[in-house]
Amino acid sequence: GENVEQHPSTLSVQEGDSAVIKCTYSDSASNYFPWYKQELGKRPQLIIDIRSNVGEKKDQRIAVTLNKTAKHFSLHITETQPEDSAVYFCAASITNTGNQFYFGTGTSLTVIP
């Protein structure tokens, strides 16, 4: 089955700096890659996603890039703010088999004011 690895497991940045989280996947059939943000004690929420026919997607301060050849995708957060502090999970899915997501182990991001 699919295996998703995520790095780093913890990340601390100064407010206003950028943060980058990287994930790799193993199954070349994976074609949908969402990123979820989970604040302490809350449910995971989708922040951005990308499909395999797209190389990059941006939404304000958040961007995701996908390299299908290398089987890796990354989350980029610019101008970080304290409210960005949370655990971020990447995931991969093979959409023709259903809504089954394989998640990375998470990155705990701390933005220092």
Add this chain to the structure above:
Amino acid sequence: KAGVTQTPRYLIKTRGQQVTLSCSPISGHRSVSWYQQTPGQGLQFLFEYFSETQRNKGNFPGRFSGRQFSNSRSEMNVSTLELGDSALYLCASSLEAVGTEAFFGQGTRLTVV
């Protein structure tokens, strides 16, 4: 529009007992998935139901089972509880059959003593 609702929020059970968790998806969502979340392991896929049929199953023992009703509500059952089953169990629902955003519930925190 109401979100995904999971009940109960917290449960304490004794080893050897069984437990049933409930999930009500967002109205109109027919795909319901279950995940186990533990520290350091991230979210691990248990199973997915679509139109009352189990469509996908993760690598969990047969003690973990589920079902979906005609109104898309889903239940998962864990029999013969073990200490290692202590975790946050998250349910997610999706609108489309495949490859779209999963909306998570707040989870059921299960503690096995």
